[in-house]
Amino acid sequence: MPFWAEITVTGFLVISGVFGLVGSYGLLRLPDPMTRIHAPTKATTLGxxxxxxxxxxxxxxxxGELSTRELLITLFLFLTSPISALFIAKVHLHLRQKRESLPEPEPDTGWASYTAQGPSRGVRDIPPQPPSERVLPDRSR
Amino acid sequence: MIAAALTFAIACFSLGLVLTLWRLIKGPRHSDRILALDTMVINAIALLILLGIWLGTSIFFEVSLLFALVGFVSTVSYCRFLLRGDIIE
Amino acid sequence: MRARLFPHPLLSLVLAVVWLLLVSSLSPNSILFAVLLGVFVPMFTQPYWPGMTRPTRLSAVPGYVLIVLYDIVIANIQVALIVLFKPSSKLQPAWVSVPLEIRTPEAITILAGTITLTPGTVSCDLAEDGHAILVHCLHAPDPDSVREDIKNRYERRLKEIFE
Known part of the structure; x- marks a missing residue:
């Protein structure tokens, strides 16, 4: 293996190990749920x-052959980690955060998790029925 | 030189896995647990790739790609379950 | 004819490139299959994408990607330093509401993803009418500068690309 490749591999391995560890450590160390979301979404992605x-x-x-599948995994992680973070933040907003503690977007509107009607809210208004009382859709027609 | 760096990186990510496990057990809320699981998946992907370098095979790329897919879908479905009380409506 | 064969030229290109990356070879049969994927998948899925907006200025995309990649590296170093060295009592997390000028859903999606990946910010929610985005900052002594940063650095460029 050429010397430059060895240096590059070593450098990337050490850097990514440090960042990965810092990301997990941040998850453990940071004080409240919203700040905890920051550590893994960033540090671990670079790790x-x-x-x-x-x-x-x-x-x-x-x-001597360039394998490109790794790039695909990186791309996939970069595309999905914001979506996971958004979902986790939305769960936190829905279950714990008081609406009054957030800044208002503009007069006469609210944040979608709290005020929107229909599917854009992402939260079901009516609690789900227990399975025994659930009415199955009529498939006979 | 690469072997030493590889050992270091594997140690870092394994320690990270233990730290996320701690957060998973400690909680205290649902969002923390989902986040801990999500981070565990990412650490596990890194460990799989490192294992692939260690053993000199490329068979682990498919494994880690599938792991990334399953981890993302499970995070989203867990969140959706908490948000809507149902996954498939 | 061209519009019927390639309803979404960009999607065709992305599918073909992703397939070639996945098989990691440039042999004739993998190229043939990549071209087939690029032609047929957009053709069959076209009815499911009504009213999709297209980026108007593709020349601005590489610059945006490079800026975001650079910012991801910087963001990682900043967040790592905060996690390692800043005691929890000195941490100043803040909620910031960023008013949006872009209106296309695709552009807002990309902006939200960019905000999550870059310096100390996570996008959390969208206003009911889609005219503002809720951002949580890990450490923001000055929330107004965060707002200005997002608007000048990312939103202006996305507006150039999409509108």
Whole structure:
């Protein structure tokens, strides 16, 4: 394996290890639920990204062939981690956060989790019925 | 040199896995537990890739890709269950 | 003819490139399958994408991606330093409401994703009418500067791309 590849792989592995550990440590250390969301969504994304780049360079150095599947995993994680974070934040807003503690967006509107009607609210208004009382849809027609 | 760095990275991510497990047990709320699970999945993906480098095989890419897919879907469905009381309506 | 074969040229390109990345080879049969995917998947899924907006200025996309990647690296270092060295009592988390000028759903989605990935901010909710976005900051002594930063750095560029 060429020397530059060895240096690059080592560097990326060490950096990503540190960032991954800091992300998990932040999850444990930060004081309240909303600040905890910050640590894993950022530090861990770079941690895994670094590992994947290291793996790509290592594969290229060892075999001479460039494998591109790692890029795909990185891309997938970058696309999905904001969505997971948004969902977790929405769960927190829905279950715990008082509406009065948030800044108002503009006069006469509210945040979608609290005031919107219909599907854009993302929260069911009517509590689900217990399974025994649930009426099955009529499929005979 | 790479072997030492690899050991270091594996140690870091394993320790991270233990820390997230601690948060998962400690809670105290649903959102914390979901977040801990999500972070555990990401740490596990990193460990799988590192294992792939360690063993010199490329078979773990498919595994980690599937792990990323399943982890994302389970995070979203857990959140959706808490938000709407149902997953498939 | 061209519009019928390629209803979403961008989607076709993305599908083909993702397939080639996934099989990680450039042999003739994988290229053929990539082209088939790029042609047929958009054709069959076209009815499910009514009224989809298209980016009007594609030339601005690489610049935006580079800025976001750079900011992700900076964000990681900043958040790592805060996590490691700032005691919890000195942490000043804040909720910020950012009024939006962009209106297309795609642009707002990309903006929300960018906010979550970059310096110390997570996007949490959208206003009922979609004219503002709720952002949580990890450490913001000055919330107004965060708002200005998001508007100048990302929203202005997204507006160029989409509107």
């Amino acid at each position: 895994v990204g670094g590992v994947l780049i290291a793996s790509m360079v290592y594969g290229f150095g060892a075999t």
